[in-house]
Amino acid sequence: MRVIVIGAGAIGAPIAARLHEHGHPVVLVARGANYEVIEKCGVTIATPDTTSRSRIDVVNGISSLTFEPGDAVVLCVKSQDTAGVLEELASIAPASLAVFCAQNGVANERLVSRHFANTYGVCVMSPASYLEAGRVEVFSAPVIGVLDVGRWPSGVDETALEMSRLLGDSGFASLATEEIETLKWGKLLSNVLNALEVLCGPSAMSDELAGRVRNEAVACLTAHKVDVVRATTLAEKRSKLVNYHSIGSIRRVGSSSWQSVLRGTGNVETDYLNGEIAQLGRRYDIATPVNELLQRRANEMARRGLAPGTVSITELHQELAGRE
Numbered sequence: 001m002r003v004i005v006i007g008a009g010a011i012g013a014p015i016a017a018r019l020h021e022h023g024h025p026v027v028l029v030a031r032g033a034n035y036e037v038i039e040k041c042g043v044t045i046a047t048p049d050t051t052s053r054s055r056i057d058v059v060n061g062i063s064s065l066t067f068e069p070g071d072a073v074v075l076c077v078k079s080q081d082t083a084g085v086l087e088e089l090a091s092i093a094p095a096s097l098a099v100f101c102a103q104n105g106v107a108n109e110r111l112v113s114r115h116f117a118n119t120y121g122v123c124v125m126s127p128a129s130y131l132e133a134g135r136v137e138v139f140s141a142p143v144i145g146v147l148d149v150g151r152w153p154s155g156v157d158e159t160a161l162e163m164s165r166l167l168g169d170s171g172f173a174s175l176a177t178e179e180i181e182t183l184k185w186g187k188l189l190s191n192v193l194n195a196l197e198v199l200c201g202p203s204a205m206s207d208e209l210a211g212r213v214r215n216e217a218v219a220c221l222t223a224h225k226v227d228v229v230r231a232t233t234l235a236e237k238r239s240k241l242v243n244y245h246s247i248g249s250i251r252r253v254g255s256s257s258w259q260s261v262l263r264g265t266g267n268v269e270t271d272y273l274n275g276e277i278a279q280l281g282r283r284y285d286i287a288t289p290v291n292e293l294l295q296r297r298a299n300e301m302a303r304r305g306l307a308p309g310t311v312s313i314t315e316l317h318q319e320l321a322g323r324e
Contacts, residue, residue: 012076037134150180186235201309220280
């Protein structure tokens with residue numbers, strides 16, 4: 001299996017680099033300054049144990065790809081970029097292509113399955129930072145992340161088993177599971193807090209709003225017939241394989257959402273995290289005022305280029321009180 005990794009950020013770059021280092025065929029799809037640095041100098045992956053530079057096969061954008069029998073794609077772009085990626089990918093790739101969604105949320109697999117018959121989920125747990133072109137820092141050792149896979153929405157086949165084997169051989173913890181959708185719902189229950197952190201900073205995690213965000217999410221998932229206890233148990237068990245360590249004096253700056261805002265990308269994936277909860281709330285007539293507020297304010301922060309962590313928690317409380 002040759003693995004084509006689309007997206008050379010905090011998740012895609014380490015996957016591609018580690019596969020390459022362990023002798024597995026891999027192509028990395030990058031763009032812009034990131035492509036230029038990786039093409040010229042290779043990709044640098046720093047962990048608590050080592051720092052390595054890999055001169056990996058890299059192409060400039062999806063249009064530069066050619067496909068071979070047995071290829072598999074791993075999508076590592078942010079959820080808000082998936083639709084655009086799929087438009088390009090579907091125009092040049094066979095419909096039988098295996099596509100693995102190494103992304104937060106549960107919306108990406110739905111989009112992929114409209115174009116590709118062989119769709120797989122990947123539950124990503126990796127405390128990584130991508131703030132500099134061509135370099136990613138992963139703050140976990142000895143396992144650098146958990147990448148569990150499964151056919152979407154459920155099941156395990158030979159392709160899933162092979163991808164799990166390759167990832168496990170390359171420094172990740174990975175299992176092929178028939179419960180990938182349930183596991184990704186469990187991960188979503190932690191990701192809905194990203195927007196609160198990016199707005200108000202890490203100290204907001206101890207505020208009552210954090211509990212309200214999660215309670216709204218649990219109510220919506222329960223109405224959607226998700227086994228919340230099972231989802232939470234699976235996610236918590238797998239997350240214990242991630243052992244956070246600093247890299248020298250460097251510590252992770254924040255969640256993937258925090259990093260998006262810090263880099264000034266102009267967008268953030270909250271529509272596919274808190275927005276997923278808001279959507280379910282409307283479907284099942286469940287009030288989700290906190291998730292809706294966080295979705296709107298995080299999008300506004302990213303769009304206006306504001307610094308993360310600059311909104312007071314009191315301001316959010318006051319805005320909620322004015323709506324209730």
